Amino acid sequence: MIPGPTPVPEKVLQALSKHPIGHRSKEFQELVESTTKNLQWLHQTQNDVLTITGSGTAAMEAGIINTLSKGDKVICGENGKFGERWVKVAKTFGLDVIKIDSEWGTPLNPEEFKKILEEDKQKAIKAVILTHSETSTGVINDLETISSYIREHNTALSIVDCVTSLGACNVPVDEWQLDVVASGSQKGYMIPPGLSFIAMSQKAWEATEKSDLPKFYLNLKSYKKSLVSNSNPYTPAVNLVFALDxxxxxxxxxxxxxxxxxxxxxxxxxxxxxxxxxxxxxxxxKCLSPSITAIKTEGMDAEEFRKTIRNKFDILLAGGQDHLKGRIFRVGHLGYVNDRDIITVISAISNSLLDLGKITVQEAGEALVVASKFLETK
Structure with missing residues (x-):
């Protein structure tokens, strides 16, 4: 019950165990054609969705280095570990970063993006980089509103980390006119780590013609060219594509x-x-992610609590990152998760709190009653 790698369905594991086939074969090309169409369906887009052998970070880095140039001015949203990562990546490639941040556990304020974008009369800002579902804190940012302000700017691209939102909540790429959308296989896709996906708008492809940042393996033009023939520029993770399908x-x-x-x-x-x-x-x-719930542990060590639940119930929960280590634990509920899993993890948490004398038997029972009411909804 962590936010990735997430549980993998039996049928997907069976697909993963097939004998590999040649990645230049007709059979594999048919597989790429099928998965590409389904990826477009999932992203709700008619535009290109490329598959890269690499993690979600590879897709995000690819989005940045293929559409921007050294010295470009960008806005980076930071309200958690992954927003912080994109600031570091942007600075690594020599981009001029304007940071919009908020305290971890709170959402980014869309109006701050609007203000900076409206004040940019010279259209110097080339991109807005942000995380949709911030995995480290359990916050989902208001991508719909922020993307509307990016569109009004008319020059800046939206480059979005949707690693724990794609496949868990509505991300209508074409409707919101998102330019670069990155995600990873080990989250809502319900398959093991190793593949990442990047949706590219026509505006994003136009930006690639001006980009001067160095790239080779992550040169998206190579992936686009190969996709025309349902292929890949390099050796892909064939068995992960079986699983993806x-x-x-x-x-x-x-x-x-x-x-x-x-x-x-x-x-x-x-x-x-x-x-x-x-x-x-x-x-x-007001901004809880549909993928993960982050829980404070005031008065007890979150790491010890996680250890207790793992030892007693064989359930793995995620810990806090950086300054939140020992202060929170996180329950992942994205991908191949059902009602039984939710009831089971709530029961394990309740039982452990009961043993510690933190709650009464009545409170433990009430938590299950409350959860059941929500699970009964259609």
Whole structure:
């Protein structure tokens, strides 16, 4: 029950175990054609969605180095570990970073983006880089509003980390006119780590013609050229593509609306059960991510609590990162997670709190009643 790698369905594991085939074969080209169409469906886009053998960070770096040039002015949103990472990546490649930040556990303020973009009369800002679902804190940022302000600027690109939001909540790439959208296989896609995905708008492709940042393996023009013939410029992770094909077929069968609804009810069940257990949510309740719930552990060490749950129930929870280590634990509920999993992890947390004398038997029972009410919703 961590935010990645997430549980992998049996059917996907079986697909993963197939004997590899040649990545230049007709059979593999048919597989690439199928997965590409389903990736476009998941991203709700008619534009290119490229598959890279690498992590979500590879996709985000690719988005930055293929569309920008050294010295370009960019806005970076930072309200957690991954927003912090994109600031570091941008600075590594010599970009001029304007940072918009907020305290970890609170969302980025869209109006701050609007103000800076409106004041940029010379159109010097070339991109806005931000994280949609901040995995480190359990916060989801208001991408829809921020992207509308980026569109009004008319020059800046949106470069978005959707690693724990794609496949968990609505990210209509074309409707919101997002330019570069990155995600990773080990999250909502329900397959092991190793693949990343990057959706590119026509505006983003136009920006690649001016980009002067160094790139070779992550040169997206090579991937676009190969995709015309349903191929890949380099040796891909063939068996992960087998798994991807099966996972996307499962997602298509469930349907986008049902996928988003399932993640939302798990978020509500988890967050409300936490409150019933006299624990506090780390993230602002108005901006809870559908993928992960971060929980404060005032009066006890979060790392020791995680260890107890792992030893006693064989359930792995995520810890806090950087200054939050020992202060919070995080429950992942994205991808191949069902109602039983939510009830099980709430029961484990309740039982452990009961053993520590932190709650009563009645409170433990009430948490399950509260969660069940949300799980019963369609």
């Amino acid at each position: 099966e996972a996307l077929n499962m997602m298509r069968e469930e349907g986008l609306k049902n996928i988003f609804s399932r993640h939302n009810k798990h978020k509500l069940a988890m967050s409300n059960a936490v409150k019933a257990l006299n624990l506090k949510l780390f993230a602002d309740e």
